[in-house]
Amino acid sequence: MFETLLVGLDAALRIDTFVWISGGLLLGMLMGSLPGFTTTMGMSILVPISFLVGDPLIGIPFLIGVYKGGIYGGSVPAILISMPGTGASIATVFDGHELTKKGQPRKALEMGLYASVISDLFSDLFTLVMIIPVAAVVLGFGPPEVASVMFLSLVIIAVTSTGPVIKGLIMLCLGVWFGFIGADPFSGTARYTFGTNELYDGFHMIPMLIGLFALPEIFAAVKEGDRTGSSIARFVGDRLRLAEFKKSLRTIFRSTAIGTAIGLVPGLGQPIAAMMGYIAAKNASDTPENFGKGELDGVAGAEAANNAVNGPTMVPLLTLGIPGDAVTALLLGAFMMQGLRPGPTLLETSGEIVFAILIAMVLANILFLMIGYLTIPLFARVVTVKRSLLIPVTIMLAFSGTYLARSNPFDIVTLIGFGLVGIAARTARFDVAPMVMGFILGRELEYTFGQTLALAGNDWVRFAFVERIGMTAVVVATPIIGVLLGARMNRFRQRTLARDQA
Amino acid sequence: MTSVRRMTKRCSFVMLLFSTHAVSLAQYPEKPITLIVPYAAGGSNDLNARVFTSFIDDYLGQPMLIKLVPGQAGQKGTLEAVRSAPDGHTLLFTDNYRDQLHRYTFRNQAYDTNQDLVPVARVNYGEIGIIARTDGPYETWAQFEADARARPGELTMSHSGLWVALFVPALQIMKNLGLQMRMVPYRGGGPAKAALMAGDVHMSMAFPATVAADVEAGRVRILATAGPERILEGVPSFAEIGLPPTTGFMHRVVMAPAAIPQDRLAILRQAFAQMQQEGAYQQLMARLGENTEYLDGTDYQAIRIRQSDDYRELAESLLVQ
Numbered sequence: 001m002f003e004t005l006l007v008g009l010d011a012a013l014r015i016d017t018f019v020w021i022s023g024g025l026l027l028g029m030l031m032g033s034l035p036g037f038t039t040t041m042g043m044s045i046l047v048p049i050s051f052l053v054g055d056p057l058i059g060i061p062f063l064i065g066v067y068k069g070g071i072y073g074g075s076v077p078a079i080l081i082s083m084p085g086t087g088a089s090i091a092t093v094f095d096g097h098e099l100t101k102k103g104q105p106r107k108a109l110e111m112g113l114y115a116s117v118i119s120d121l122f123s124d125l126f127t128l129v130m131i132i133p134v135a136a137v138v139l140g141f142g143p144p145e146v147a148s149v150m151f152l153s154l155v156i157i158a159v160t161s162t163g164p165v166i167k168g169l170i171m172l173c174l175g176v177w178f179g180f181i182g183a184d185p186f187s188g189t190a191r192y193t194f195g196t197n198e199l200y201d202g203f204h205m206i207p208m209l210i211g212l213f214a215l216p217e218i219f220a221a222v223k224e225g226d227r228t229g230s231s232i233a234r235f236v237g238d239r240l241r242l243a244e245f246k247k248s249l250r251t252i253f254r255s256t257a258i259g260t261a262i263g264l265v266p267g268l269g270q271p272i273a274a275m276m277g278y279i280a281a282k283n284a285s286d287t288p289e290n291f292g293k294g295e296l297d298g299v300a301g302a303e304a305a306n307n308a309v310n311g312p313t314m315v316p317l318l319t320l321g322i323p324g325d326a327v328t329a330l331l332l333g334a335f336m337m338q339g340l341r342p343g344p345t346l347l348e349t350s351g352e353i354v355f356a357i358l359i360a361m362v363l364a365n366i367l368f369l370m371i372g373y374l375t376i377p378l379f380a381r382v383v384t385v386k387r388s389l390l391i392p393v394t395i396m397l398a399f400s401g402t403y404l405a406r407s408n409p410f411d412i413v414t415l416i417g418f419g420l421v422g423i424a425a426r427t428a429r430f431d432v433a434p435m436v437m438g439f440i441l442g443r444e445l446e447y448t449f450g451q452t453l454a455l456a457g458n459d460w461v462r463f464a465f466v467e468r469i470g471m472t473a474v475v476v477a478t479p480i481i482g483v484l485l486g487a488r489m490n491r492f493r494q495r496t497l498a499r500d501q502a
Numbered sequence: 503m504t505s506v507r508r509m510t511k512r513c514s515f516v517m518l519l520f521s522t523h524a525v526s527l528a529q530y531p532e533k534p535i536t537l538i539v540p541y542a543a544g545g546s547n548d549l550n551a552r553v554f555t556s557f558i559d560d561y562l563g564q565p566m567l568i569k570l571v572p573g574q575a576g577q578k579g580t581l582e583a584v585r586s587a588p589d590g591h592t593l594l595f596t597d598n599y600r601d602q603l604h605r606y607t608f609r610n611q612a613y614d615t616n617q618d619l620v621p622v623a624r625v626n627y628g629e630i631g632i633i634a635r636t637d638g639p640y641e642t643w644a645q646f647e648a649d650a651r652a653r654p655g656e657l658t659m660s661h662s663g664l665w666v667a668l669f670v671p672a673l674q675i676m677k678n679l680g681l682q683m684r685m686v687p688y689r690g691g692g693p694a695k696a697a698l699m700a701g702d703v704h705m706s707m708a709f710p711a712t713v714a715a716d717v718e719a720g721r722v723r724i725l726a727t728a729g730p731e732r733i734l735e736g737v738p739s740f741a742e743i744g745l746p747p748t749t750g751f752m753h754r755v756v757m758a759p760a761a762i763p764q765d766r767l768a769i770l771r772q773a774f775a776q777m778q779q780e781g782a783y784q785q786l787m788a789r790l791g792e793n794t795e796y797l798d799g800t801d802y803q804a805i806r807i808r809q810s811d812d813y814r815e816l817a818e819s820l821l822v823q
Contacts, residue, residue, distance in 0.1 A: 040543045040544060041543055041570075043543075043544075044543035044544060044548060044552075044570070047549070047552055048552045048553075048555075048556050051552070051553065051556065051786060052556065139696065139699060139700040140700065142697060142700055142702045143686075143697075143702075185664075185687060186664075186687065187664075188575075188607075188664050188665070197574060197577070197578075197612070200573075200574045200577075201573045201574055266693065266696065267689070267693070316696065320696065320699065321712075321715050321716065322692045322693070322695060322696045322699075323544075323690075323692040324692065324693065325544075326542060326543050326544030326545075327544065328692075329544035329545065329690070329692060330543070330544045330548075330549075332692075333549040333552075333790065336789050336790050336791060337786060337789050337790060338789070339789055341714065341715045341791075342715070343715025343716055343718075343719065344715060344716065344719035344721060345715050345718055345719050346715070406570075406571070406572065406573065407569070407571060408573065408578070447687075447689075450687075451686055451687065451688070454658065454684055454685070454686040454687075455658060455684075455686055455702055455703070457656060457658070457684060
């Protein structure tokens with residue numbers, strides 16, 4: 001195996017591979033930074049290019065570049081205009097945009113970049129070294145295990161939300177309910193659609209995110225008015241200082257571990273990783289009360305976690321030929337077009353190409369760092385644009401991004417609706433994050449729970465305590481973790497309250 | 503290198519789109535053709551469409567651009583195609599389940615596929631196979647069938663979603679052979695296959711190309727394949743195990759609005775027929791594990807109507823209860 005690795009290393013060190021990865025990264029960042037343009041859409045458009053270049057060490061690293069660049073690119077509009085371009089950058093909004101409002105977009109973007117690159121690098125290295133042992137474990141995660149982890153995540157989000165627990169719970173339940181709208185995944189029966197076709201697929205995540213996070217910001221800015229013709233800041237802000245970066249290193253590594261673990265479980269994905277990374281950073285922080293008010297550690301926690309998912313998602317694809325999501329399905333197509341068939345025999349028949357691709361993935365991170373570093377000052381200039389110009393453009397991006405996501409005029413209605421919900425929530429001091437997570441997780445939890453029931457059949461006692469003991473363990477541990485975390489969060493809340501009153 | 507030539511050509515097309523003084527050509531097609539694909543990004547139909555649209559421009563003289571319109575189990579994209587101007591500049595890439603079965607399972611469709619769409623070409627088809635784990639208890643279809651008969655409603659099958667490629671043949675098996683299985687949905691064929699390999703379910707289905715590597719590695723066994731005749735040595739065909747010969751076929755078809763002028767339809771059909779001669783197209787499809795069993799639109803129409811009758815029977819027998 002070590003020999004194959006060396007051959008692979010030799011094969012990956014090619015100048016044209018580097019050029020194509022760079023092209024892919026740049027394209028991915030640009031696409032990801034366009035709200036509504038998801039990484040999957042970008043890859044699907046670019047996949048024919050990889051078909052037509054007849055070399056697996058160009059075509060596939062190119063697409064991997066698009067993937068990595070896209071996940072990071074989504075954080076740019078999240079930080080700058082509070083508009084998460086993809087689900088992966090939900091948690092980046094919380095502190096990233098607050099930093100922009102304080103005139104420090106450059107710091108936030110740089111922290112996001114460094115956290116993304118470091119976590120991507122370590123999760124890729126982990127994948128490279130552990131691909132064979134890990135492949136054996138991956139199949140052990142089925143719907144019951146995923147359902148139990150989703151349940152645990154819901155409870156964690158509920159108890160750690162900002163503000164009073166009851167408000168967080170209300171928003172969470174509301175989000176879960178929004179997720180129920182549309183066709184029931186098991187029988188196809190329409191729920192809460194009022195007989196319309198538009199609601200048959202339920203709400204789409206992109207207009208919901210943009211509506212809840214970006215429209216209230218725009219509304220607040222418009223309400224405040226602009227009499228002086230000012231911009232958010234005159235300069236792009238300070239660079240990230242070494243001390244600040246060092247302070248967040250622990251968070252970056254913690255989030256890398258969380259993201260890698262989540263990436264190994266097929267079907268969880270970047271939004272959950274980002275949220276869990278963020279919550280873990282907040283929980284471990286000495287100053288959790290600063291989270292949501294422009295804490296650099298929050299950006300690091302979210303961005304490291306979502307990029308760490310990228311590496312492990314390749315494991316089921318390369319070793320079992322199983323694409324876990326749309327992105328890996330496209331990569332599967334790209335592999336097959338090069339005459340490589342991912343699956344149990346790929347490592348034996350074309351091991352050196354597999355390792356060359358994985359090594360190219362690791363090396364792509366260095367290019368990622370360079371390209372990201374060069375583009376940040378450009379992106380950050382957004383804040384120096386006059387508010388009177390920036391706000392109309394932001395509004396346009398919100399609507400065009402919504403339409404771009406799936407060319408559905410009804411999504412515009414969804415956008416405005418959730419915009420109003422967002423404005424109302426902000427006025428009444430409700431945190432919208434639990435609602436979004438309730439929406440994403442509730443839907444998935446329903447699906448995986450339904451799968452679990454179908455798998456279990458009548459003999460559920462045997463199923464829960466013999467066959468799926470892992471699921472049962474997580475479910476039993478959930479209330480305990482919930483209570484402990486909740487108590488800890490309450491102490492912080494009281495401390496903040498006491499300080500505010502003093 | 504031909505690939506480089508192709509890419510430069512594609513780039514020049516893009517440039518042409520943005521150029522201000524585009525020359526208007528009198529002959530159809532005078533502008534790029536939009537191909538509506540009513541599926542989400544990343545599925546096998548998306549990939550198939552990306553392959554043939556990369557070649558068809560040579561034979562049409564205009565690029566064919568993919569527009570993904572997923573939603574409502576394909577109904578959204580289909581409706582958009584039906585309502586588009588029937589000038590041959592908007593086409594639909596669909597399959598027989600969306601085209602012929604869903605009219606019975608989704609009662610309030612805003613269109614009638616048989617009235618509103620005509621086939622341009624069947625690009626290819628897939629024939630489904632029944633799969634089981636090699637280290638599981640079933641070595642032949644007969645063993646599985648016997649076990650399923652002995653334990654009605656206890657054996658599980660993973661499928662890729664309601665009313666599509668794996669689900670429909672399974673229903674046909676249950677109906678024709680009088681079996682009962684518990685159907686467990688997964689998000690796509692990949693996760694459905696993973697569930698089988700993890701031992702979570704007793705059986706599943708897959709297009710043989712998608713499990714070729716697993717069969718080779720000795721992890722998955724194919725118990726039966728669709729069609730009237732055997733396609734794998736020693737593996738019975740669906741006809742042998744008592745199923746109608748049309749069961750388990752997925753036809754991928756390009757459709758046009760029914761009101762399209764006949765001369766334009768002829769140009770489109772001819773372009774698809776000519777593309778079959780292109781070696782690079784054949785090669786890429788083969789690598790994807792797909793066949794290139796092209797069928798002219800007129801020939802496909804006959805199959806299409808026959809299927810419609812089969813599906814009506816199936817849907818009525820299931821939905822009445």
